Amino acid sequence: MDITDFYDTFFEEADELLADMERHLLELDVDAPDSEQLNAIFRAAHSIKGGAGTFGFEVLQKTTHLFENLLDHTRKGELTLRRDIVDTFLETKDMLNDQLSAYRNGETPDQEAFERICAILQQLALEEIGKGLGGEAAKGPPQAPATDKSSVDPIAPALTDAVEDASGCLVVALLGLSEENRQLLVEELGQLGEVKAQGGDEARYEVLLETTATPDDIEAVMCFIIEPDEVEVTPATSESATSAATSGTDPHSAEEPHAAAEAPTVSVPVTEAKAEAKPKPKAKAKGAESSSIRVSVEKVDQIINLVGELIITQSMLDQTVSELDGVGNGALLNGMSLLQRNARDLQEAVMSIRMIPMDFVFSRFPRVVRETSANLGKEIELITEGESTELDKSLTERIIDPLTHLVRNSLDHGIELPEVREAAGKPRTGKLTMSARHQGGNIIIEVIDDGAGLNRERLLGKARESGLAVSDAMSDDEVWQLIFAPGFSTAKEVTDVSGRGVGMDVVRRNIQGMGGHVQIMSRAGEGTTIRIVLPLTLAILDGMSIRVGEEVFILPLTAVLESLQPARENLYAMAGDDVVLKVRDEYLPVVAVHEALEVSGAHTELTNTIAVIVQGEGRRYALLVDDLIGQQQVVVKNLETNYRKVPGVSAATILGDGSVALILDIAGLHQLSRSRKQARHASRDPASASPLFFKEVDVQ
Template identity: 70%
Template sequence: MDISEFYETFFEEAEELLGDMERHLLELDVDEPDAEQLNAIFRAAHSIKGGAGTFGFDVLQHTTHLLENLLDHTRHGELVLRRDIVDTFLEAKDMLHDQLDAYRQGEEPDPEAFERICQTLKQLALDEMGKKVGDDAPGAAPAAKAEPEQASQPEEKSKEASSGVSDGDGGAEGRLTIALLGIADKDRDLLVEELANFGEIIERRGDSSRYEVVLETSTSIDDIEMVMCFIVEPEQLEIVAAGGPAAGAPAADVSDAAAKSDSGESAQSGQHSEAKAASPSKTPEQPAKAEPGKPAAKGQDKAKAKPKAAAGAESSIRVPVNKVDQIINLVGELIITQSMLDQTVSEMDATQGGALVNGMSLLQRNARDLQEAVMSVRMVPMDYVFSRFPRLVRDLAAKLDKNVELVTEGESTELDKSLTERIIDPLTHLVRNSLDHGIESPDKREAAGKSRTGRLTLSAQHQGGNILIEVKDDGGGLNREKLLAKAASNGVPTAENMSDDDVWQLIFAPGFSTADQVSDVSGRGVGMDVVKRNIQAMGGHVEIQSRQGQGTTTRIVLPLTLAILDGMSIKVGNEMFILPLSTVLESLQPRKEDIYAMAGDDVVMKVRDEYLPVVAVHQALDVADAETEPTNCIAVIVQGEGRRYALLVDDLIGQQQVVVKNLETNYRKVSGVSAATILGDGSVALILDVTDLHRLSRTKREAQSASRQTPLAKEVEV
C-alpha cells in the first residue's frame, strides 16, 4: 500500500481543521478568551502537525509546531492575547493554508515565506514571554516524542498516567496494545511499520479481523491515534494500555487511591480491577472499571465510546464530486426513459393494460423519489459559504477603520454544491461594497444617532423552488440624486420619472462607481456588473432595496439546483420549448387595443397600466409555420434581469420537471437559449433564456426595420 493514497484524505481533513482554527480565532474574546476555544485551536494545530509529519511534509510540520507552541503558552496563560497577536495567528494560519496547497500541487512551499513566518512566530515568543520556541521542533518522524508543554499540564499527566503512558519527559516508558481491525495483510505491514516509528514493537499477534501490536513507547495515545486516523478509519483502530506498572503507576498506589476515594470499595477490589486492566488478554470490549476519584484510562474511554464513534463514522462518507455528478446524470437518463414509457403507456387502451398502467404509476413515483434523494446528495448548507466572510469582514473593517458586526442567518439552508462555489465571488463583491460604500465611519454613524458599530447581515432561506440570499447593511443607503448624476455623466440613459428600483439597478452598469476616489477596495467600477452577470449565468437575478439613511438590502434569487428544472412547456409552430417556471408570472390572451407599435419598430403590450416589451418567439428564433397574429397567440408574462416581458407563443402545453443538458458542451452556444432537455417522446426541447431572447428579438427587428416593417408591427395600430 502506497501511503500517498492517503494524501487527499489528509489534505481535506487539514483544510477542515484550518477552517475550524480560523473560526475560533475570529470568535475569541481577547479580553476573556474561552478555554475551550483555545484548546480547540491548539488541537487543530496539533493534529495537522502530526499528519504532516506522517506524510513527510516537513515545512508544514515545522511551521505548525511553532504555532502549536505559542498556542500552548496561550492556553496556559503565559502569553496574554491581544488583537495583534490574534492577527499573527491568523497570518500563520494563512501560511499553513498556502503550504498545504503547495503540497497538494506536488510542489515545495515558498522557502522565503516559510522563513518569514518562522521568524515572526519566534520573535513574538521572545517579545511577549522572553522564551524561544521551535528549538525542539520535531524531525522527520513527528510526534515521536510528546510535547514537554503538554506533559506539564496536570490534566495531561493524569490522563497519561492512568492510560499507561509516560509523561514524555524522561519518565518510564509505557506499553500499549494497538488493535488493527479488518485490515488486509498487505496493508497491515505498512501500518505496523508506521507504528515502529513511535517506539519498539514487543509483540505481534492475531489475524486480519483483529491484529494486535504491543508497543513500548513514550508517545501519548492521543498522538498515535491522531496520526493513525489519517491512514485508517477510527473504527478500525483500538488503543489500550497494556501494562499499568510499566507506565509508572504501581498497582498498590492505584488501589490506595481507590480505597481513599470510595470507602465502599476495598483495596483488594481495586487491585483486582487494575490487574484486569494490565492483562494483555483483556479485550477493549471489556474495559476495566475506572477507580472512583481518578480519571478513566484513555484506552478505556475509547473502548466505552466505541459504539457511538463507529456509528458516527458510518453516518458520512467522502465521495468525489465527479462520482455524484455521474449518478445524477444516470438518474436523469432514467427519468427521461420513464417519461418515454409513460407517454407510450398513456396512448394504450387502459382496459387492456391496466396492470401496466399501475406499474408505470408506481415507477413514476419511485423515479421521482430517487431523483429527489440523489439531488439531495449535492446539497450543502450555506454555512459552507458564510463561514468565509468573518475573516474578510474583520480584515476589511480594520483597513477601512470601521466597526462592523457580522450576523449570519439561515446557515443550515441547503443549496447545490456547484452553486455554492459560484456564489462566493458575487457575495464577496457585495460584502466589500457594503463595508466600503454602505456602512459609514463610526463618527458619521454617531452624528446620525446610530451605534458606532455597523451591522452587516448575511441570510439565506428557501422561497418556493428557489433560494433567497440577502446581504443587508444598516448604513447610509443609496442616494438617488447621486446615482442619476453619475449615470448621466457616464452616458447611461436615465429619466427623472424612473422608479427607485430602476435607479438602483444603475449600479450594475459596466464601469459604474459612486466612489469619490479610487482605492484598493473600490472605485474602479469593476465588480457589480460582474456580480449581475454571474448570478444571471446561474439562472438567478438580483434585486436591490434601499432607504437613504437606513441601509441597503441586496437580494439574490437562485434556483436550488442547475441539474433539474421546473419548466413550462410551450409550443411555437411545430417546435416545443421550455420556459423556466421561476421566470413565468402569468399568461393571458392579448387584445388588439392593448398592443402598441413604438418608434424603432419596438412593440409593447399594456398589462394593468404597465407597458411590457413584446417578444415574438417565432420571430426571434425563426420558427416556421407559427402563428403571427398577436391576438391569436398567448402572451406569457415573464421576468428576467428585473424586467418583465410578454412572450408570444402558439400554445401552452403544461408544467413538468426536466433534466437540464448543457447545450454548449454537447453542441454550441445558441442565442436566446440557455440549455436543452429530452422530452418523453425522445425529442429535444430548447430551454429559453428570457433576457437573451429579448435582446435577440430586438436585434433582428432593428436589422429588418431598414427595409420593411416587422410582421408583428404591420398588423397593429399605433
Template identity: 60%
Template sequence: MSAGVDLSEFFDTFFDEADELLTNMEQQLLNLDLDQPDPDVLNGIFRAAHSIKGGAGTFGCFEELAKTTHLLENLLDLIRHGEMPLRQDMIDLFLETKDVLTEQVAAYRGSEKPDQQVYERICAQLRQLALEQQQGGAAGAPAPAPAAPAAAPQAAPAAAAVPAGDLPIRIRISRIQDKDVEPLVNEMALMGEILHRDHSGGDLSLWLQTTTPADDLEAVCCFIVNADQVSVTREAVPGAAPAAAAPAPAPAPASAAAPAPVAAPAPAPAAEHAPAPDAAEPAGTRDAGESADKSGGANGVKAHKPKESGTIRVGVEKVDQIINLVGELVITQAMLLQTSQTLDPVLHDRLLNGIEQLERNARDLQEAVMSIRMMPMDYVFSRFPRVVRENATKLGKRIRLVTKGQATELDKSLIERIIDPLTHLVRNSLDHGLETPDVRIAQGKDPEGTLILSAQHNGGQIIIDVIDDGAGLNRERILKKAIASGFPVSEATPDDELWQLIFAPGFSTAEKVTDISGRGVGMDVVRRNIQSMGGHVQLSSRKGEGTTTRIVLPLTLAILDGMSVRVGEETFILPLSHVTESMQATEDQIHRISETEQVLHVRGEYLPIVALHEVFNVGQAETDLTRAIAVILQAEDQRFALMVDHLIGQHQVVVKNLETNYRKVPGISAATILGDGSVALIVDVFALRRTTSLRAGAAA
C-alpha cells in the same frame, strides 16, 4: 494493512480534512474574546492544529506543514493553559499562520513544494513569539519539562515519578520490521514525549508521556504496522522509582523488563517531523487531548473499538456521474410514460401501474441524489468575518457582521460560483455604504455599523441578501453620472430604475479609487455572473438608512421545473420560476407603439410583447396575437409577454449543457430530452428581457 502500504491514496482525504480544520480554526480565532477567551474555543483551535500536525507527520512527506503546525500548537498550548496572555497581535499572527498553512496544503495537493521563504518567515515569527514568552515568564513560572530526557539512564526516574494514574503509556509493537522502526518512532514523537525506547528481540517498546487517547495512538501505529502487532498499556519506565501509592503495574514482557541502558530515550530522527524545542520554542509540548487517556482502567487497556464515522467522502466527479445517470433514467422513464399513453388501460393495467410506480421512484431518487450536491451557505458566509474584520480595520470603521440562514442549502456548483459576486458586494458595503464612527455619531446612529448576510429558501429558489445600515445610494450623484453618460433618465425616473444603472459596465460614482472597491468594473460583472447561474439581482436603497442587494438563484442547475410550449413545429422549455401567468389576449389589450413594437395591457400595466417565433425564426407559427397564447414572464425587475402557439404542460426536465454538446446559441441557456426522444431548447429568459430593453431603448 500491510507494513509497506502506500499512503498516497489517503492524501486527498487528508487535504480535505485539513482545509475544513483550517476553515474552522479561522472562525474560532475570529470569535476569541481577548479579555476572557473561551476555553472551548481555545481547545478547538489547538485540536485543529494538532490534528493537522499529526496527519502531516503520519504521511512523513509534508515536512513544512508538520513543522509549522508544531510551532503553532506549542503557542496555542501555552495560551489554553493560561501560561501566555492572549493579545491582538497574536491573533493576527495566528490568522496569518492559518493562511500559510492553507497555501502549504494547496501546494502539496498540487504535488508542489510550499514557498520556502514564506515558510521560514512564519516559523521565525512563531519562534520569536515563543522566545518572548519564555524570557518574560521564566522568573514567574516554573520551566516546563524538557522535550526529551538527558542521555543518561538516570533521567528516567525523574520523568516517571508521577502519581499512579499518570503512568506513561507503553506502546509495544511485536514482530516489527527494521524499516518500520524509525517511521513509527517519528510518529510517536509527534504524539508526545518519548521517555524510553527498547528495541530487542524483534519487538519495539516505547514509553510515552502524552495525553493522546490510546485509541488514537493505536490508530496512528496502524498506518505503519498491523493492528494485531500493537498493544497499549500504562506502565512505569524501566528502572524508574515507583510512586508511593502506585498499584503494581501489569507485568512487562521479558524483552522490556531488562534494564538495558539505552543512551538515547528520544531518537534523533524524530526531529524530521517534530523539531526539538530550542531557546525560541517552549519545551515540553503538551499534546493531543484535553484530558488523560480515558480508554481503560489502571493499565489503560482500551475497552471498546472507536465508533465508526457517520460520513463518507466522495469525489464530486462521482456524484456528477450519478446525477447524469439518474438524469438518463428520468428521460427513459418519460419515454416509457409517453409510449404507455397509447395503451389500453384495461388490457395493460399492471404495466401502467408499474410505470406510474417507476415515475414516483425516479423522482424520489432524483431528489435524493440532488441532495448530495447541496451544501450549506455557511460554506460561503464563513469566509466573510475575516474579510469584514480586516477591511474595517483598514478603513477605520467599526462593523458588526450578522449572518442568518447559514444552514440554507444550495447546489455545490452554484455555491462556489456565488463567492466572488458576494465578496464584491460585501466590499462595496464596507467601503462605500457603511460610514466611519464619527460620521455615524454625527447622524445620530450607532457608531458601529451593521452588515447582514442572510439566505432563505423560497419555493425552488434561494434568496441571498446583503444588507447594510449605511448611508444608502446617492440619488443626485447617480443621476448626474447617468445623464453625463448618456443614459435616458431624468428627474422623474423612479429610484428602482435609477439603481439598476449601477450594474451598467463602467458605471461608478466613487469619489476615489481604493484597493477595496470603486473601480467601476465590478457590478456589471456581478450581474453577469449571477445571470449565468440562472438568477437575477435586485437593488433597493434609502438615503441615510442603508442598501439591500438581493440575489435570487435556482437551487440547482441540474434539474429544472419547466413549462413546455409549442411554436410552429418546435418545442421550447420556459423556466417555471419566471412564469407568472398565461392568457389569451384580446384585441383591445394589444396596443402598437411603433411600426415594430407592441405592448399588452394587463391590469393597468403595459408589458412589451416578444413573439418567440420571431426571436428564433420559427416557421409555420401563429402570427395573429389574438390567437396565440401570452405567457407573462418576470426577469429581474421587468415583466414582459412572450407569445407562443400552445401550452403543452409543466414537468421537470433534466438540463443538458448545449454549449458542451453543440455550441452556444443566443437566447438559449441549455437543452433537454423529451419523452419522445426529441431535443427541446430551454429559453434564456434574461436574454429575452435584454432584447426587450434594447427595443425599448431604440424606440425611445
C-alpha cells in the same frame, strides 16, 4: 501501497480543519476566550501537523509545530490573547493554507514566507510566553552577580560550585550548537530569569539559570527556536548537577524519596510529553463504523446524470402508457405509477447528496468583514441567518465570489463611518446581515446593510457622466440596476476595496450564469437589500413548457410571473419596430419568440397569442407564445458542452417523447430579439417588416 493515494483525503480534511480554525479564531472573545474554542483550534493544528509529518510535508509540519506550541500555551492561560495576537494567528492560518495549496499542486512552498512566519511565531513566543515565565523572577529580591565566564569550568559541578547557592536554579544544556547560536540563546534565557554561570564547548554548553520557571516551561520556549534534541533542562543542586543531568535523579533521593519527581530530564516538547502521559483511548466497539464516507464529486455527478437518464426514460414510458386503455392495462398503469414515484424519490435522494448547508459559504465572511471594516475605519457587526439552508455544492462554490463583491460593496458604499452614523442618530456600529432561505424551488440569499441607502440622483448623475441612456422617468428599480453597468462606480476615489468600476457587472453575469437573478431594494437613510434568487440545483429544473409553431420550448419556472391574453388596446408601438404591452400601469417590452428564434408556422396576430410575463436581469418582459403546455421537471443538459452556445438559449432537455427541447434564456432572448429588429430596420426592406399588428399610439 502508494501513500500518495491518500493525499486528496488529507488535503480535503486539512481544508476543513483550517476553515474551522478560522471560524473559531474570529469568534474568540480576547477578553474571555472560550476554552472549548481554544481546544478546537489547537486540535486542528495538531491534526494538520500529524498528517503533514505522515506525508513528508516538512515545511507544513514545522509551521504547524510552532503554531501548535503557541496555541497550547494559549489554552493553558500562559499566553494572554490580544487582537494583534489573534491577527497573527489568522496570518499563520493563511500561510498554512498557502503551503497546503503548494503541496496540492506538487510545488514547493515559498521558503521566504515560511521563514518569515516562523520568525514571527518565535518572536511572539519569546516576548509573550518568556515574559510571563520570567516576570516573577525579575521581580524577586536582588540576586548575587553572575560569575565571570572565564572563571567557570565547563561542567555542571563547577557551575553550581561557582555560586554560593544553586537552589532554585536550572541547568540548561545546549547540544551541538555554534558559538553564535549559543550566545543568542543565552541572551533569550536571560529574559526568563538570571544567568548565574555558563560554560562548555560546542558539543555541550551549559547555562546555570535562576528562574521560577519549570524545566517544562524552559523546554517549551526553547522549542520555538531550536530542535527538541538540542536542549536538555534539569534542576541544579550545589552537590552535583551532573548526576541529575545524566541519571535524571537527585543524589539525595535516598533521604528524600519524592525528590526524583522534581529532577526529570526533559528532551521532548512539553506538548508531546503530556500527550504521551494521557491514557490510551479505548478501542472502538466491535462492529462500530464511521457514520460518513468521503466520495469524489465526479462520482456523485455521474450518479446524478444516470438518474437524470432514468427520469427521461420513465417519462417516455409514462407518455406511451398513458395512451393505452386503462381498463385492460390496469396492472401496467399501476406499475408505471409506482415507477414514477420511486424514480422521483430516487432523484430527490441523489440530489440531496450534493446539497450542503449555506454555512459553508457564510463562514468565509467574518474574516472579510473583520479585515475590510478595519481597513475602512468602520465598526461593523456581521449577522448570519439561515446557515442550515441547503444549496447544491456546485452553486455554493460559484456564489462565493459574487457574494464577496456584494459584501465589500455594502461595507464601503453602504455603511457609513461611525461619526457619520452617530450624527444621523444611528448606532456607531453598523449591521450587515447575510441570510438564506428556501422559497419554492429557489433559494433566496440576501445581503442587507443598515447604511445610507442608494442615492437616486447621484446614480442618475453618474450614469449621465458615463454616457448611459437614462431619464428622470425611470423607476427606482431601473435606477438601482445601474450599479451593475460595466465600469459604473460612484466612489469618489479608488481604494483597495472599490472604486475601479469592476465587479458588480461580473456579479450579475455570474449569477445569471447560475440560472438566477438579482433584485435591489433601497430606502434613503435606512439601508439597502440585495437579493439573489437561485435555483436549488443546476441539474434539475422546474419549467414551463410552451409551444411556438410546431416547436416546444422550456421557460424556467422561476422566471415566469404570469400569463395573459393581450388586448389590442394595451399594445403600443415604440420607435422602430419595438412594441410594449401595458400591464397594470407598467409598460413591458414585447418579445415575439417566433421572430427571435425564427420559428415558422407561429401565430402573428397579437390577440391570438399568449403573453407570458417573465423576469430577467431585473427587468420584466412579455414573451409572445402560441400555447402553454404545462409545468414539469426537466433534466438540464449543457448545450455548450454537447454542441455550442446558442443565442437566447441557456441549455436543453429531452422530453418524454424523446424530442429535444431548448431551455430559453430570458435576457439573452430579449437581446437576440433587439438585434434582429435592428438588422431588419437597417435593411429597410418593406418585405421584412414586422407581421405584428398593433395600435399606432406613441406612449411617449
